[in-house]
Amino acid sequence: MSEEKEPREREAEPRAAGEPESAAEAAEAAEPAEQVGGTEEVGEAGGAEAPEEASGTGEPSSAAAVLREPVRLPSDGRTRLMAALWPPRVSRGQLVVALLLFALGLALAIQVRSTNDHSELRGARQEDLVRILDELDGKQQRLQSEKTQLEQSLAQLENSSNQAKEAQEQTRKKAAELGVLAGTERATGPGIVLTIDDPQGQVKADMLLDTLQELRAAGAEAIQINDVRVVAGTYFTDNSSGNGVRIDGKDVSQPFRFTVVGNPQDLTPALNIPGGVVRSLENHQAQATIVQQQKVLVDALATPKPLQYGKPAAK
Incomplete structure (x- = not known):
C-alpha cells in the first residue's frame, strides 16, 4: 500500500516550471532551443544585445565582443572634403555672382590707380596748391580768349565779300603777333613793371629764371629784362x-627790371602768392616792387638766329 501511494503522490505534485515531462519531451524541447539560439545570433548581427554564455567567469563571448567594436570608415576627413569639392559643381547663379564680383574688383582697382596718379598733390603745401590753381585759371582764360578770336576771324572770312583780301589782312595780323612772341616786334599794352633791388648780391641766375617762369605761367605775352628781350x-x-x-x-x-605785357590782375597775384617769387626774394635779402600800369612798352628787340638743324615739316 505504501509503495502504490508514493507514485500517486508524485503524480499529484506539480511539475516545476519548464521541467520536461519525459525524456522524449526534453529532446523535442532541445531542438527549438537551438533554433532560437540561431535566431538570437542573427539578431545580434543586426544590432541586438548578445547574450552571455553560461560560463563560470561570466564574460561575454568572443563573437559578441567583435560585434560591439565601432565600425571605422575607410576614408578620412580630407578625402571626403576633396570628394565634395572636385569635380566642381557650379550653378548659373554662382557664375553670375562670380562675374559681378570680378567686375567690381576691376572697377575698384582702376579707381585706386587713377587716384594714386594724383597722389603728388596730396603732399603739396597750401601755397603750392593756390599757385597751381591760379595758373590753371589763367590758362583757361587765355585759351577761351584765343578761341573767341579764332571764331571771330572765321566769321569775318565767311561773311567778307572779298575773302582773299580779308585773308591777307588776318595773315598780316598773325605775323605781327608772332613777331611779338619771337621778339622781332615791339609790344605795348597793359602790364606790370617788376623791379628787384639786390644790394647784397644774393640774387642768382636760377632765381631770375624762376621769376620768368612764373610770369610766363601767369600769361605774360612779352617780357624785357633791363635792355634784353626775352x-x-x-x-x-x-x-x-x-x-x-x-x-x-x-x-x-641789379637792379633787375622786368617790363611785362599781360593782364595785371593775373601777373601780380602770381608773384605775391605765399611761397612765391616775392617771398623767395625777400628770404635772400632782396626787395621786389610791383607796379601795375595800363600801358607798358617793350621796345627791346631780339636778333633772330638762323635755324641750323630745324626745318618746317611738310604737311
Missing part, C-alpha cells in the same frame, strides 16, 4: 665776377 631761347648764367647775371650772353646788373 624769347623762347633765352638763357641765364651767373657772372664769373660774382656781380650780376648774364642773359643771352649779355651782362645784366
